Amino acid sequence: KFGYTDDQIRPYTFSVAPFLADPKAIQQGYLTSEPFTIEQQGVKPVVLLLADAGYSSYGSLIQTSEKLVHEKPDLVQRFVDASIEGWYSYLYGDPAPGNALIKRDNPEMTDALLAYGIAKIKEYGIVDSGDAKRSGIGAMTDARWRDFFNTMASAGVYPKDLDFHKAYTLQFVDKKVGMRP
Incomplete structure (x- = not known):
């Protein structure tokens, strides 16, 4: 392309x-x-940004087994909801607790780099923009998944007859969890 x-x-x-x-x-x-x-x-x-060139993939996903989704959907929902709440708290509340955990596991991180990262996430709408403005952080849509699949299939990355719907579920997202007025 x-x-x-x-x-x-x-x-x-x-x-x-x-x-x-x-x-x-x-x-x-x-x-x-x-x-x-x-x-x-x-x-x-x-x-x-790759997104500005038409690359519509989701940057980060929560992954689990189909078994856990079917056997303990309440657990999966709580984990997803807590992750979403955590992002809202980190971006729009006090990032200090999150920064402490990040620096514990990545000692090379500085306060200046973490503050820069938060500022860029907000400036570029990396976490809280597009569908997330309507449905909350973590929002996903069938249309965006379809667009990404079509782009990749056209490039020969995936077979055109692949059932990409098996790769995700919208069951735990798009619930406006953590959205503030």
Whole structure:
């Protein structure tokens, strides 16, 4: 679609050094991290989101077994609801408890990087935009899943006859959990 070829693919090393060394380089990265590191080196990166190029996938998902969904749907619902409430609390309440847990498991994280990450999540609407504005954080739609599948099937990633509906359920989302007026 964009004219790239497989010989242009490079492994993602989580290092911005090659990007900083070559002014013609492009680099994938996390909106909440790599631009911060690059800016600390005095370079203002141009940030392009894959979503803006028509890549409509969901960035993060909660995954579990079909067995747990069928045997303990109440447990799954509570976990999903708690995750959603946690995101609202982290983004619009006090992020300190979440930051403490993040820094405990990732000691290289700084308060400045975490604050930058929260600001970018809000600025770019990474968690709370689009369908989430209507149905709450964690919102998903059949239409968006279909669009993503059609894009991937057209690119040859998935067979066109794949039943992509088996990959997800809307049973636990779109309930406006945690939404504030």
